[in-house]
Amino acid sequence: MKQKEFFTSRWGLILSALGIAVGTGNIWRFSRIVAQNGGGSFLIPWVIFLLIWSIPLIIAEFAIGKSTRFGPIGAIAKTAGNKFAWMGAFIAVVTTAIMFYYSVVTGWCIRYFVSAISGNLFNTTDHLEYWNVFSQSLFPLLYHFIAMLIGAFIIYRGVVNGIEKTNKFLVTSLLIILLILLFRAVTLPNAFEGIKYFFTPKLEYILDYKVWLSALTQNAWDTGAGWGLILTYAVYMKKNEDISLNAALIGFGNNSVSLIAGITIFSTVFALSSVDAMTQISQSGPANTGLTFIYLPLLFSKISSSLLVNTFFAGIFFLALSFAAMSSLISMMELSTRTFIDFGLNRKKAIAVVGLMGFIFGIPSALNMDFFTNQDWVWGVGLILSGAFISFSIIRYGVDKFRTEIINAEGSDIKIGKWYNFVIAFLIPFQVVVLLTWWLVSSASWDPEWWNPFHVENAGTCLFQWGLVLALFITINKTLVRKTVI
Amino acid sequence: MKLEGIITLFVVAGIVWGGLFYFLYNAVKFERNKKSDE
Numbered sequence: 001m002k003q004k005e006f007f008t009s010r011w012g013l014i015l016s017a018l019g020i021a022v023g024t025g026n027i028w029r030f031s032r033i034v035a036q037n038g039g040g041s042f043l044i045p046w047v048i049f050l051l052i053w054s055i056p057l058i059i060a061e062f063a064i065g066k067s068t069r070f071g072p073i074g075a076i077a078k079t080a081g082n083k084f085a086w087m088g089a090f091i092a093v094v095t096t097a098i099m100f101y102y103s104v105v106t107g108w109c110i111r112y113f114v115s116a117i118s119g120n121l122f123n124t125t126d127h128l129e130y131w132n133v134f135s136q137s138l139f140p141l142l143y144h145f146i147a148m149l150i151g152a153f154i155i156y157r158g159v160v161n162g163i164e165k166t167n168k169f170l171v172t173s174l175l176i177i178l179l180i181l182l183f184r185a186v187t188l189p190n191a192f193e194g195i196k197y198f199f200t201p202k203l204e205y206i207l208d209y210k211v212w213l214s215a216l217t218q219n220a221w222d223t224g225a226g227w228g229l230i231l232t233y234a235v236y237m238k239k240n241e242d243i244s245l246n247a248a249l250i251g252f253g254n255n256s257v258s259l260i261a262g263i264t265i266f267s268t269v270f271a272l273s274s275v276d277a278m279t280q281i282s283q284s285g286p287a288n289t290g291l292t293f294i295y296l297p298l299l300f301s302k303i304s305s306s307l308l309v310n311t312f313f314a315g316i317f318f319l320a321l322s323f324a325a326m327s328s329l330i331s332m333m334e335l336s337t338r339t340f341i342d343f344g345l346n347r348k349k350a351i352a353v354v355g356l357m358g359f360i361f362g363i364p365s366a367l368n369m370d371f372f373t374n375q376d377w378v379w380g381v382g383l384i385l386s387g388a389f390i391s392f393s394i395i396r397y398g399v400d401k402f403r404t405e406i407i408n409a410e411g412s413d414i415k416i417g418k419w420y421n422f423v424i425a426f427l428i429p430f431q432v433v434v435l436l437t438w439w440l441v442s443s444a445s446w447d448p449e450w451w452n453p454f455h456v457e458n459a460g461t462c463l464f465q466w467g468l469v470l471a472l473f474i475t476i477n478k479t480l481v482r483k484t485v486i
Numbered sequence: 487m488k489l490e491g492i493i494t495l496f497v498v499a500g501i502v503w504g505g506l507f508y509f510l511y512n513a514v515k516f517e518r519n520k521k522s523d524e
Binding site for chain 2: 010014040043044046047050195196199200201242245246248249252253255256259413414
């Protein structure tokens with residue numbers, strides 16, 4: 001199908017791709033992981049993996065999407081060969097499965113924004129109870145529906161009027177809000193203690209391999225590299241659009257946002273916490289929600305003696321979180337929509353299918369936290385496999401040929417050197433093997449029945465669910481190829 | 487703040503924010519050149 005709609009400008013494309021990368025993970029997961037891994041000790045490997053995981057994979061996704069003009073299935077088939085279309089289908093399923101529960105997360109953020117501006121959030125001092133009452137009610141289902149509806153409406157308006165315009169607004173507003181919050185946080189008394197902890201490395205942590213693996217995992221999950229999302233947006237890049245410079249901007253831009261969010265949260269927690277600040281930042285809570293939905297509302301109530309001021313800061317914080325979540329959600333919905341378009345559906349029908357499917361399959365995650373945690377675990381780790389498949393496709397195509405003929409093709413502002421061949425052919429596969437082994441083997445330490453596919457978080461449930469998906473797509477590989485690329 | 491904290495701050499923030507502004511500057515420059523060529 002000939003592509004007719006394109007991002008109108010470089011800035012529209014960059015802000016949209018930044019919208020993919022900047023999500024709730026930059027705000028709530030990053031701070032928690034930094035706290036658990038020795039502050040500055042974590043930041044050093046985190047920067048290294050930005051350079052040897054995130055940016056090379058973002059470059060790869062841009063190049064594959066732009067050159068093939070297909071969603072994940074067609075793109076991988078065209079790059080690696082038709083017999084590997086199932087890899088593209090796996091990438092599409094992983095991100096679509098994440099979309100099902102990410103819509104629930106987006107709904108939580110919207111709900112807390114509404115609670116904050118209505119003053120409801122500060123009517124209680126027991127925020128754990130407030131969260132429990134909310135998460136066990138039917139409200140998560142209602143807000144999941146609202147999130148899917150907004151997302152479907154945005155992508156229904158198309159690439160230019162929907163995705164590009166919305167991201168220009170969402171991402172710009174998000175950055176402004178984060179800068180306002182940063183300014184407020186660092187001017188709080190005692191905030192410097194937080195900044196000091198955030199940047200001071202501890203030798204024993206730097207030498208710990210787990211800190212390095214956590215840094216790699218954070219980059220793999222947080223930048224959107226290897227998800228197939230940037231590949232999907234790249235379908236709508238103009239022919240003479242640059243790849244490498246845009247990819248670098250997105251990688252550095254995403255990690256810049258994480259740094260801003262980290263400084264803001266550490267400053268706020270150290271300035272306002274009457275109990276042990278580190279325990280509070282490190283706490284995970286169900287689905288990593290502890291810091292954001294339980295502890296931060298309590299801190300916002302202490303920013304000043306004025307309820308209006310506290311409401312303002314809590315309101316804009318949850319608004320920023322909602323914007324970050326929504327800009328990522330629409331990219332996941334667009335990936336699924338693009339996949340159905342490649343199968344021959346028109347855009348309206350594809351959006352209707354994705355919206356309905358997203359709502360229905362998101363219901364279990366909205367109503368049951370165990371189900372949510374299981375899906376977050378299975379498909380979160382599955383993303384590492386998606387990254388591996390993208391890297392494999394380029395190796396099959398020929399890394400040097402890919403670099404010279406596609407990445408450094410007409411329109412490229414900067415040329416990528418031969419170092420890229422080494423990163424894609426050796427470093428990425430090596431990181432994939434180490435990460436997958438570590439996560440799956442670690443799960444045996446917290447679940448003695450690591451093989452049981454019906455447990456929430458273990459190797460068995462991952463292998464079982466991935467196995468089902470892979471077996472299905474390998475079996476119908478020829479049909480996938482016939483329906484998409486031929 | 488201890489010396490190692492200050493060094494980490496400059497290295498990490500320098501690479502991340504420095505990288506962002508470096509590539510942003512270049513992107514603006516290339517866009518201007520493309521527009522003037524047109």
